[in-house]
Each structure stands twice: as C-alpha cells, then as structure tokens.
Amino acid sequence: MERPAIRRLQQEIQQTKPFVNSQHAAGLSLLRTADQARREFDSLVSPMGISVEQYNVLRILRGAGEKGLPTLEIAARLLEQNPGITRLLDKLEAKGLVCRARCATDRRQVFCTITADGAAIVNSLDEPARRQNQQFFRGLSAAEVDTLIDLLDRLRYPETKAENEREI
Amino acid sequence: MERPAIRRLQQEIQQTKPFVNSQHAAGLSLLRTADQARREFDSLVSPMGISVEQYNVLRILRGAGEKGLPTLEIAARLLEQNPGITRLLDKLEAKGLVCRARCATDRRQVFCTITADGAAIVNSLDEPARRQNQQFFRGLSAAEVDTLIDLLDRLRYPETKAENEREI
DNA sequence: ATTTAATTGTTGACATGTCATTTAATTACA
DNA sequence: TGTAATTAAATGACATGTCAACAATTAAAT
Secondary structure (H helix, E strand, O other), rough: OHHHHHHHHHHHOHHHHHHHHHHHHHHHHHHHHHHHHHHHHHHHHHHHHHOOHHHHHHHHHHOOOOOEEEEHHHHHHHHOOOHHHHHHHHEEEEEEEEEEEOOOOHHHHOEEEEOOHHHHHHHHHHHHHHHHHHOOOOOOOOHHHHHHHHHHHHHHHOOOHHHHHOOO | OOOHHHHHHHOOOOHHHHHHHHHHHHHHHHHHHHHHHHHHHHHHHHOOOOOOOHHHHHHHHHHHOOOOOOOHHHHHHHOOOOHHHHHHHHHHHHHHEEEEEEEOOOOOOEEEEEEEHHHHHHHHHHHHHHHHHHHHHHOOOOOHHHHHHHHHHHHHHOOHHHHHHOOO
C-alpha cells in the first residue's frame, strides 16, 4: 500500500518524530501479533486439556528424553521465572503427564520427566501444531519468514548485529 | 530402486521440513521477543506504581480526552477481553488515576476518564518511553523497522496481503 | 570443622487474563 | 404493550506471572 510513501516521508523529514512513531507502532504491532499467536495456539491445545505453557513444558521434556531435566532448567528454556514453573509442574504432575523425583547425587534438584500419557498428548499435537503454524504464517513467503526471524533475533540480541551489518 | 520416487520424496521433505522449522522458529522468536519487550517496558513503568496494562489504559484515556470512553471501548482498543478491564479500571480508580461515571443517556455504559494525576503520570512517561523504544529497536534501521511492521501486520491480517503480493 | 555463602526449589501474596455466568438497561418484535 | 433478545458491565472461579521470603542442601571460606 503506502509503505514506500511512508518510508520516503521519513527519509525526507529524517527527524526524530516519525522515527519514534515507527518504533512505537512496531512495538505495539509486536505485542499484538504475539498475543494473537498465543491465543490462536491456545485454542489448538486447550481441547487436550492443557494450556500453551503446559504444552511448552511437555515439548521440552519430550526433547529431554528419559533422564529428564531439573526444574529450573525447564524454566530457563521457557521464557519464565522460577516460581511459575513449580506450579505448572504441579498441574502437569496432577494430570499424570509428568513425573518428578529428587536427584540422588544432589538432593536439591528435582528431575522432571514426561510420562507416556504426556508424550501421547504432545505427539498427537505435532501435526495440528504444524498446520496451525502454517496457517498463521500463510501471509508470508519463506524468505519473509526468515527475514522476520532475523529482525526479531536482532531485537533480542542487538549487540551481535554489529558484526553482520557493518556495511550500512 | 525407484529413483524418481526417492527423489520426489527428498524434494518433499526438503520442501516441508525446513519450511516448517522456519515457521516454528519464527513463532517462538515472536513470542520471546514480545515477552522481552513487555518485560523491559514493565521495568520502565513499574517505578511509577503502575503496570504495563494500566499504562496502556491511561494512554488510551489520555487520547480520548475529557469525554472519556465507555469501559468496553477501552477493552476493544487494548488486546484484551472484557472481564480483565473492569478490574484494571478498579485499580486505577482506587489510585485516583481514573474516574468512572454512568452514562446518562444509556445507563448501561460507564464512561471512564483520566484524572489530572493519571495524565501527569502518563505525560511524565512519554520521554522515557520514547527512549526505551529507541533503545529496544537500536539494532534495526528505520527501513528494517518498517519491514518488521509490514510483516507483523500481514501476520495479523493475512487476507489483505493477497492483493499486494500476487506476483509471487 | 564450623560458620558462611550460594544454589535449588517451594510457598505466599498479589496482579492479570480467561471463561462462564449474572445483573441491569435497552432494543426488537409480535 | 409486553415479552424476548441484545448489549454493557460486573462477578466468581481458576490459570498464570512476578516478587519477596523461605527451607533444604551443597559449596566455600577461614
């Protein structure tokens, strides 16, 4: 639509004002889009009786295999703080989707593993999740998805960008 | 062996597999980046005694001016469902940052307006918020920010993209 | 070796988000 | 007119996220 015009306008003025507005718009767009993605994905997993966060925990534990992972290691792989993970695991354990056991060598740690029931649920969601993702990104080409990944990664790690983008 | 069949299978795998992974990676990156943005912004507004969501409500009400907005109209402009907004406004009203009054012509509606104290807080956060945004997007050029806005918008409204991108 | 510090995980308190239901007011319609 | 449907907002119940404080265990220090 008017994107090129907007960009030209910004170059013309080249002051802080429209630059700020673009960044503000980008920030809002980021939050709104992520919220929509989270909501759509929730509607996919909730029929299985789990939340998006619980699904993520189960995915991580499936990837960890039989030896499982200590509690805080799961929290580290999510985007989450400690206290939340305990209660998440409480729920999953109550549903029989996760097992917890104190580590013998370091009794501070609690190792968590996925159960057969838990794995069955995650496995059954693999294909629907793939389709859901495909649906969500249907508006973007493969190259654009890669561009999006690049831009988002550079927002989270702005320092690492210096090496790859000196040619500006 | 059936070489053509094998080749076809490989092509299929090569097509779908990395594509799916890219979309999956993009989805995760989207959620993580938005979460980080939300968290960083929270550390900016929480010293003023308000949350990010409360800040957004105050911003919307400042923009609405003196006549204010009905409760659900605020909810519609946020990325939020009804029930949450009532309690958000409860907190803001308790802090004296927002006023609520039943509409005379339609007594179902409750009009919300920002108070002078509320406006003072939002105003005092304008400049810090601008700097914070600038800091968050420092890894991207202005053109890249526009690209990001475009990609995110097309994720939320995939249909509108069809007209502009038939040339693929 | 005994005290101190750090790590791992849990709990309590509270803010927010969501769903289902409810109340009050308004509109539709028969 | 009078009853049903719709709308605006609030409430209850519950899941999650965050902070502060805590207990248990292990590591470090002197």
